[in-house]
Amino acid sequence: MKPLLEIEKLRVSFEGERPVNVLSGVSFSIQKGETLALVGESGCGKSVIAHAVMRLLPSEARVKGSVRFKGTELLELDEKRMSALRGNELAIIFQNPSHALNPVYSIGRQLAEPLRVHQKQGKPDPSQKVLKALKQVGFSRPEHYMKYYPSWCSGGMNQRFLIATSTILGPELLIADEPSKGLDPDRIKEVERELRAHPGAGKTALLLISHDLGFVRRLADKIAVMYSGEIVELAEAADFFEQPLHPYSLGLLGSLPENGFVPIPGSAPALSDPPSGCRFHPRCPYGEKRCLQEHPRLKDTKGRFVRCFLCP
């Protein structure tokens, strides 16, 4: 089956006084209705992938490679046609919900905006849909909150508004960037429910971005682990959690609370100056001599992909 989203050799660098190569050849694909979780420590380039797919990177970003959505090459689409996809077939929930909402417009107006923009002719009253969307993300008195402004609401409420807005048209691909960041366990459970039960759910594919393996475990069909701008392991979720193969994946799992909170020693390298050889070698407990010199390739081992010399 042809994938819904196909990313191939995606490279992103930022120009500036010291140019940084943030992504160095990322490839993965997502099938219709599938959930792929992109995990990795903060700063490894997850949000940059999300923004590259949405074509929302700032002008100083240089993007190479290919991003195909339903067979269309997004990187070559003009802004007009791209904006017809955004918010409609292709939607994103930003990392920082309180800042993503406009402080001077009411929630109701902002929620109705995708409807207003994408359903030009013969639109029924949008407020019914808005009310329904607010109900779905757990507001029992939606008509009350429609008149609210973001600054009157908590971060958790704003995040629900954002989820409702981005899913109101039932997109085919939804990107959720760190939806569990900074939330308490109860609220994380709710986010899980909201990501599963919005208007398009079922047919919507989800690109779930998180630094938290514990959170994605309950949602993901596939896991892609990123380290320093590249994918180091890509596997079916079930296989991955049963037996992670890459030393970094092992480390991530080991640092979960239920596995004893063992942190990975050291910290992620700066993207402006990645280590030679395997980028993980300064922190890898299994490193050998060639790990310092040679850069391992992402190899196919029994249906999963791992970037490590130890894997056959």
Add this chain to the structure above:
Amino acid sequence: MHSAVKKTLRYLSSFALIVTLNFALPRFMPGDPVKNLIGEDVYVSEAVMEEIRTELGLNRPLIEQFSAYLQGLLRFDLGYSYHLHSPVSEVLQARIGWTLLLVGVSVVLGAILGILLGAYAGWKPETKLNRGIYCGFIAISCTPPYFLALLFLGIFAFKLGLFPFKGFYDTPTIGSVAYHLFLPVSVLALFSASRNFLVMRGSVIQEKEQLYALYARAKGLYDTSILFRHVVKNASLPIITLLALDFGFLFSGALFIEIVFSLNGMGTLIYDAIIGKDYPLLQGAFLVIALSVLLANIFADLLYAAVDPRVRRPA
């Protein structure tokens, strides 16, 4: 609610300060307060001077004088102009309308023009057209309004003969008012627009980088619809503050422009009063101008509260 109380107190104290200054200045200025209160170059006999002294109560204690002064204010009694032989309030009433018309129309036009052009210029600052407009408005904002007025008078009235040199003194009709006010309003509106433009342009450049603008794009909004449906309202908030701050500034600019165009508003009135040392008139004008600046600031505060939900609370 708390900040509203604070603001009200602040406005009340400014009001009290303005009124007190207006009362105190002529009485504590060096020289005979009677002279200071009726103006120099007025030739009156000693007997009349004494009569005025008693009438104004200058020989009574200050407290009594102040309360008499306040009671006078409540009756819109701003004193008497011995030069024009008429109560100051009547003279001001006859003239202030024209000045308010000039300032009011110019402020509105300047706000619309400055906001619109500033919004476009900030949205795409790199285009040739926008860079040209930017340079033009910088030049205008650096030029004193009276000089701009002289320039306009020279070009459009003198060289091209499109507009009159002088104000109108016959019965006003809408046509003649528009004809005579066109150049002065253009000058003041351009000047006001230049200040709004510069603030708006910078504000849009800043606001368009905010996450909400990016999210608007992520929702499918295209190009200038992001500008007009999301950025402009946020970016105009500083304009409201600027308008209030600028009001007094524009008002004084208007006075000079009136003098250049010989319009019969407050400008020429104040000019003549200064030349003739007509202190009562100057004082009255000072009071009225100070109060209108205060009112403009109150209005801006209310407008801000209406536009920005962050300074409000849910009902």
